[in-house]
Amino acid sequence: MDLLDWHRGQLSSRRLAILVRHLPRDGAFAHALHGEAATxxxxxxxxxxxxxxxxxxxxxxxxxxxxxxxxxxxxxxxxxxxxxxxxxxxEPAPADAGRAGLPAPEEVLRFLS
Known part of the structure; x- marks a missing residue:
């Protein structure tokens, strides 16, 4: 699945939101959002x-x-x-620490809503 399909109009926003909601609990996206708690x-x-x-x-x-x-x-x-x-x-960690180029969680939520 190529996420650029959403920009090309070949993937609907609804389908993208469903795919993101059903990502695995122990995947890279969940680990980036929740850290070790995701595992x-x-x-x-x-x-x-x-x-x-x-x-x-x-x-x-x-x-x-x-x-x-x-x-x-x-x-x-x-x-x-x-x-x-x-x-x-x-101390609060920097907003982008450990995310390895992933968008901030707030950006993802704003995008999906």
């Missing part, structure tokens, strides 16, 4: 949650079975999720 599906989030729960369970087991005078082990830190990484960034 994390429900299964990935559930596995990360299970790992966190297992680490907490192991921590509880260690705390209960340690000696009375022993220092408690440190509470496990949860796995980093893409949303955590986005929230941890204190």
């Amino acid at each position: 994390w599906g429900v299964t990935d989030h559930l596995l990360a949650h299970m790992i966190d729960q297992l680490a907490e369970s192991n921590w509880m087991f260690a705390v209960v079975n340690q000696g009375e005078d022993a220092d408690p082990p440190e509470f496990p830190t949860p796995l980093k999720r893409p949303a955590d990484r986005l929230a941890a960034e204190s």
Whole structure:
């Protein structure tokens, strides 16, 4: 599919909008819009949650079975999720950082509406 077909009049705006809406979740366009969060599906989030729960369970087991005078082990830190990484960034990234020549998301939305 050549996107120049839209400019040539061989591809309707409606068809182009449908094609863009149905791009794969883990494709380059979604990755450019959402970063690493685009590659994390429900299964990935559930596995990360299970790992966190297992680490907490192991921590509880260690705390209960340690000696009375022993220092408690440190509470496990949860796995980093893409949303955590986005929230941890204190400085906003430049608008075009990491987009490799792709248009800004606002431009795409303005184009499709």
